Amino acid sequence: MVLQQKKPIEIVIAEKNPLLQSSLIKLFSGDDRFSVLTVASDGERFLAAAERLHFDVGVIGWEMPFLDGRGVLQALRGKADSPRIIVYTGSGNADVPRQAMALGAAGFCSKNDPPQQLLDTITSVAAGKMVFPFIDVARLAADPFAGLTPRERELLSSLAGGLTNQQMAQQLDISLNTVKFHLKNLYDKLGVSNRAQAVAFYLKGRDGR
Template sequence: MSDSTEIPPIDLVIADKSPLVQTALASLFGDNKRFHLVAVCADGERFMEAVDRLAFTIGVIGWDMPYLHGRGVLEALRERPDGPRLVVYSGNGSVDVPRQVMNLGGAGFCSKSEPPEKLIETVLAVSEGRMMFPFIDVHRAVDDPLAGLTAREHELLASLAGGRTNAQIAADMDISLNTVKFHLKNLYSKLTVHNRAQAVACYLNARGSEG
């Protein structure tokens, strides 16, 4: 006779841009009897397709993903009270990302720098209805996408908003064109945008909200 008090496994879907991370998480959760791994996705769009097609209670998603990033997934699910609870699992170094996740209705955040056991602990807590986040300064409750940028990135963003080209920025900052491109890539990732125009719009919106 089976134990009627046995807890059913937690239905889970994973989304991450890295095939290596996908494989590692599939192994981490797939080998654990407390979880039922429903699907593994490579980006946010595929994850949203899984939300429409499959039944699951927890999603573990990346923050920086192609096609639809973590912020976009959270925004898409805010109006769906029957949707899965989301844990963002990210290597993004911006200290502002966990706060953005919380403000957007996410249930938890775990850094990829943490040991795997921490992610397991986070997902289990979220499945029980708890919120799991690192320390967040509640006095910074306003969602400021620029809060996590370095001084160099703030300078770069201001240059973009001023209409400076990559070559002009390189000359202004006395750095190579390749270094400018490297900084831009990191900047776009932190702002979860895809191009110069979106970065400038983000900058102007944030500055406008301060006035």
């Protein structure tokens, strides 16, 4: 009886760091369970690959140029035949796994984990499982601001104080573009679209504590 060889798991990677790109290709090439179809350097190129290729699992960064991991997940939500996505990041933000899960990711793996952890996560996700570190959903639900970084909490407080973007940049000694970047993330996490709604959310949450 001839055993039929199992089809390898087809992967597309989105990783901005060329050195890590090479390391990942080497990691997967040494394991016949996996087949890397292509490597993208940013989120936009990953989505372009997802349009033209059919693959099983996407391994994407969270902080990427042009389109970040959040943007990739938002773009793929609700699309038929979308690949299962694993967020693979070195971000120190402990809330990233929860955000990734909420946006439809199938798994999360930290770059600080051993390489074997990534391989195990991919095989589990390809088999239909979800792989995430422990997330205290009850705590997050109880505190609407639990998912915010310290910087985002500062900005939210400054918004409530009536400061403009320029004033916040000066007060925190960061660039105007950095303020805008943090505000975008803040609005996404709170589920609001502008500063007035963010301030209303802040006041309601503060009063409810």
